[in-house]
Amino acid sequence: MNLPVLFLLGASHHTTPLELREKLALGSERLPAFHQAAATLPGMRELAVLNTCNRIEFYGIADSPETLQRLRETFCAFQGFPPEAFASVSHQALGPAAIKHLLSVASGLDSQMLGETEILGQVKNAYAAAQERHTTGPVLNRVFQKAFQHAKYIRTHTAITEGQISVANVAVDLALKIFGDLASTRILLLGAGEIGEKTAKAFQSRGAGSLTVASRTLGRAMELATTLNATALPWEHVADHLADYSIVVGSTAAPDVVVTLADTVAAMKTRRAEPLFFIDLALPRDIDANVAKLENVFLYNLDDLAKIAESNRAARAAEVVHARKIVVEKAAALWKQVESQAGGGV
Numbered sequence: 127m128n129l130p131v132l133f134l135l136g137a138s139h140h141t142t143p144l145e146l147r148e149k150l151a152l153g154s155e156r157l158p159a160f161h162q163a164a165a166t167l168p169g170m171r172e173l174a175v176l177n178t179c180n181r182i183e184f185y186g187i188a189d190s191p192e193t194l195q196r197l198r199e200t201f202c203a204f205q206g207f208p209p210e211a212f213a214s215v216s217h218q219a220l221g222p223a224a225i226k227h228l229l230s231v232a233s234g235l236d237s238q239m240l241g242e243t244e245i246l247g248q249v250k251n252a253y254a255a256a257q258e259r260h261t262t263g264p265v266l267n268r269v270f271q272k273a274f275q276h277a278k279y280i281r282t283h284t285a286i287t288e289g290q291i292s293v294a295n296v297a298v299d300l301a302l303k304i305f306g307d308l309a310s311t312r313i314l315l316l317g318a319g320e321i322g323e324k325t326a327k328a329f330q331s332r333g334a335g336s337l338t339v340a341s342r343t344l345g346r347a348m349e350l351a352t353t354l355n356a357t358a359l360p361w362e363h364v365a366d367h368l369a370d371y372s373i374v375v376g377s378t379a380a381p382d383v384v385v386t387l388a389d390t391v392a393a394m395k396t397r398r399a400e401p402l403f404f405i406d407l408a409l410p411r412d413i414d415a416n417v418a419k420l421e422n423v424f425l426y427n428l429d430d431l432a433k434i435a436e437s438n439r440a441a442r443a444a445e446v447v448h449a450r451k452i453v454v455e456k457a458a459a460l461w462k463q464v465e466s467q468a469g470g471g472v
Contacts (some may be wrong), residue, residue, distance in 0.1 A: 129188070129189050129190055130171055130187050130188060130189050130467075130468065131187070131188060131220050131221060131468060132185075132186075132187055132220065132221055132224050132225070132265060132269070132464065132468035133184075133185070133186055133187070133188050133194060133218065133219070133220050133224055134183060134184070134185055134217075134218065134219040134220075134223075134224035134227050134228065135183070135184045135194060135197060135198065135216065135217075135218050136176070136181060136182050136183030136184055136216060136217060137150055137181065137182055137183075137212065137215045137216045137217065138180055138181035138182075138183070138217070138236070139180040139181065139238045139429070139432070140217075140236075141215045141216075141217065142215040143429070144409070144411070144427060144428065144429045146211070146215060147179070147180070147181075147182075147409060148409055148410040148411060149205060149206075149207055150182045150205060150207060150212070151177060151179075151182060151409050151410065152175070152177045152182065152205075153379060153381055154379050156204075157175065157177060157255075158259070160175070160200075160201070160204050161173070161175050161255070161256070161259055161261065162259065163200055163204065164184065164197055164200055164201070165259065165261040167193060167196045167197060167200060168189075168192075168193065168196070169188055169189035169190050169192065169193030169196075170186060170187075170188060170189075170193055170197070171186070171187040171188065171189065171263060172186050172187040172261060172262050172263040172265060172266045173185070173186035173187075173256065173261045173262075173266075174186065174252055174253055174255075174256035174261065174262060174266055174270065175252060175255070175256070176231070176248065176249060176252040177252070178245070178248050179407070179408075179409040179428055180237070180238045180409075180428070181231075183231075184197060184201075185224065185228060185266065185269075185270075186266065187263065187265050187266065187467075187468060194218070198212065198213075198216075221461065221465075221468065222457060222458065222461040225269060225273075225457045225460050225461050225464075226453060226454065226457035228249075228269065228270075228273050229273050229276050229277065229280075229453045229456055229457050229460075230450070230453050231245060231249060232245065232246055232249045232273045232274065232276070232277035233246070233276070233277040233280040233281060233286075233449065233453065234246070234277075234281070234286060234287065235280075235286065235446065235449055235450060235453065238428070238429075238432040239292065239293065239296075239431075239432055239435050240286065240446065241286040241287040241288075242292055242293075243281075243287060243292075244292075244320075244321070244324075246274070246277050246278075249270075249273070249274075249277075250274060253266075253270040264467060265464050265467050265468045268460075268463065268464055269460065269464060269468075272456075272460050272463075273460075276452075276453075276456040276460075279452070279456070280449050280452050280453065280456075283452070284445045284448050284449040284452070285445045286445045286446060286449050288445075292324070292328075293321070293325070293407060293428065293431050293432075294321075294324050294325040294327075294328035294329075295328055296431045296434050296435050297325055297328070297329075297375070297405045297407075297426070297431060298325075298328045298329055298332050300403070300405075300424075300426060300431075300434070301329070301373055301403055301405075302332065304401055304403050304424060305372060305373075305401070305403070307333070308329065308332055308333045308334040308335065309333050309334070309335050310335055311334055311335055311336070311372040311373055312335065312336040312337075312338070312370060312371045312372050312373070313326070313329055313334055313335075313336065313337045313338065313371060313372065313373045313374075313375065314338050314340060314359070314364075314367075314368075314370075314371040314373070314374045314375070315337065315338065315339045315340070315350075315356075315375045315377065316340055316341075316364065316374065316375060316376045316377060316378050316384060316385070316408075316412055317340075317341060317376065317377035317378035317379070317408065317412075318339055318341040318343070318346040318347050318349070318350040319377055319378075319379070321377050321407050322375060322377030322407065323350060323353075323354070325375050325377065325405070325407065326339075326354055326356070326375070327354070329373070330354065336356075336357075337351075337354055337355075337356035337357070338351075338356060338357045338358070338359050338371070339351040339354065339356050339357070339358050339359070340358070340359040340360070340361055340363075340364050341358075341361065341378075342361050342378070342380070344358065344360055344361065347359070347361075364384070364385070365385075365386075365389045365392075368385065368389055368390065368392070368393040368402075369392070369393035369394075369395075369396035369397050371402075372400070372401070372402065372403060373402075373403045373404075373405065374402070374403070374404050374405070374413070375405045375407065376404065376405065376406040376407060376408045376411070376412025376413050377407045377408055377412070378408055378412050379408070380408070380410070380412060381410060382410065383410075383411060383412060383413060383414045384412045384413075385404070385412060385413045385414060385417070386414050387414045387416045387417055387420075390402070390414070390417040390420060390423060391420065394420060394421075394422065394423065397422075399422065400422070401422045401423070401424060402422065402423050402424070403424045404417060404423070404424065404425040404426070405426055405431075406425065406426070406427040406428070407427075407428060409428065411427060413425060413427075415427075
């Protein structure tokens, strides 16, 4: 490859199962330290890190193949992840292919739930964080800013988001199938982030009754509870009150499970014949996967919800083809603009 070169390196839901994505995900507390370490590697000119529930991706400008190898080694060492295992699930793209991938990601075409809208905000946040850490330069600045424009164009000029099924909507539909009516259900939201808030609002829009918010930061739980006209529960009381709820939504950034098998067993002794529905939207997962083995306990994680939503993809097949054609055209035009600075001979 002719260097320096624009690159993409990462792993996503396409090739990486949930249990491995958990191990690859950078927690919010650790992300800044890794970003700093990676950005200062020899030969690393620019770098941005996109870290979501469904992907961990690095976009940047590297001086040599050795720079990319050092990035792989640094990431695997940082996460305690075997390099050979990362090699088996990771993907890489250079030059125009990296731009095409970023446009597909930003527009929702590469998402686990096709056309979902949250990803554009996540890409914007990743770029903003890189800017704040002073790790972007002329190439990434132009590529990301144009990617945002093109993603908006694709969403406006195609129908890939029409009738799109979000994680929140799929979760609510499942709850309706289990409980029939949500008016009498009690819902516990673990975590006070954006995804959890959207899910809570989706439940409320479909007639859910009581809603409680619990967060490791009580002030944040109280703030969101006020916004949702809900109540707040101190974090340390979650296990003791688990039996009080019909639906539990996990959406924290905790590094380990926050609802254990033992907690659930104890709760079900009190609930007896009443079902308990867990929706785990967190990565790493909030709910011990073994709770699914318990009678009358239902557990769905991100991959489960995506499989359910997959049937919606066929209805928009023609729009996807149209959108991908736009991605190819826009990516080619953008590459011409940065080619001289980002590996003209790739």
